[in-house]
Amino acid sequence: MLTEKELKEYCDNARKNYLAHFSIDCVVFGFHEGLMKVLLLEVKDEGECYLPGGFLLKKEPIEMAANRILKERTGLDEIFLQQFHVFGDPDRSKQHFDMYKDMIAPEENWFTNRFLTLGYYALVDFCETNPAPDQFAAKCFWSDLNDLPELKLDHALILKTALDALRLQLNYQPIGYNLMPKEFTMPELQKLYETILDKKLDRRNFQRRMLGFGILTRSEQPRKGGAHKAPYLYSFDLKNYEAALKEGFKGGW
DSSP, X not given: OOOHHHHHHHHHHHHHHEEEEEEEEEEEEEEETTEEEEEEEEETTTOOEEOOEEEEETTOOHHHHHHHHHHHHHOOSSOEEEEEEEEOOTTTTHHHHHHHTTTSOGGGOGGGSOOEEEEEEEEOOGGGOOOOXXXXXXXXXXXXXXXXXXXXXXXXXXXXXXXXXXXXXXXXXXXXXXXXXXXXXXHHHHHHHHHHHTSOOOHHHHHHHHHHTTOEEEEXXXXXXXXXXXXXXXXXXXXXXXXXXXXXXXOOO
């Protein structure tokens, strides 16, 4: 929570630089040790959590704003971003207004505006991310998708809608390049898909379908070590992967 001085400075700066009534909220997905992760921020002195987000500069393209916000939170450039929904409930920002209503006059309070928020989901490499809090947060951290804290405002709805959109993407576009390491086994890739879809997939059918998409390259040598038969390593064929992102493929899971 900001002090009165910090709040007044923030609101003055916001009115001067940001586009009124529009915001961006981002659901950042990572994958680590077989678990889907979501990037969250924890409010200073409050302990409550919310999704990374921010506002659009007055002359800034929307996609550039989303990339700027996520670079500030993750330290990463060229993040895979997908806009998935607009959230516009008239009371969605009321919790923010109520939190600061006794500190500043309503006409001076940036948070009294009604905000439509553009929802984006991002897929990032967990190990390459350097989480950094914004000025409202005490910390920025990864949370397991299946063990999330309570989220402020309508951010639980935003997260659920993002996950639904991500699952839908699996039906017509590839996923994994931004989430998996450079080389991986087929069971590791299958685990990613099962975690996102929250259901088991048949091993043989999964391998046949993934190879049929033409987006994977198999290494000549299997992974070394281990007590069992060593599995082969795969990597994404980036040219074919990007073509599949643009053109899509048929069939679902």
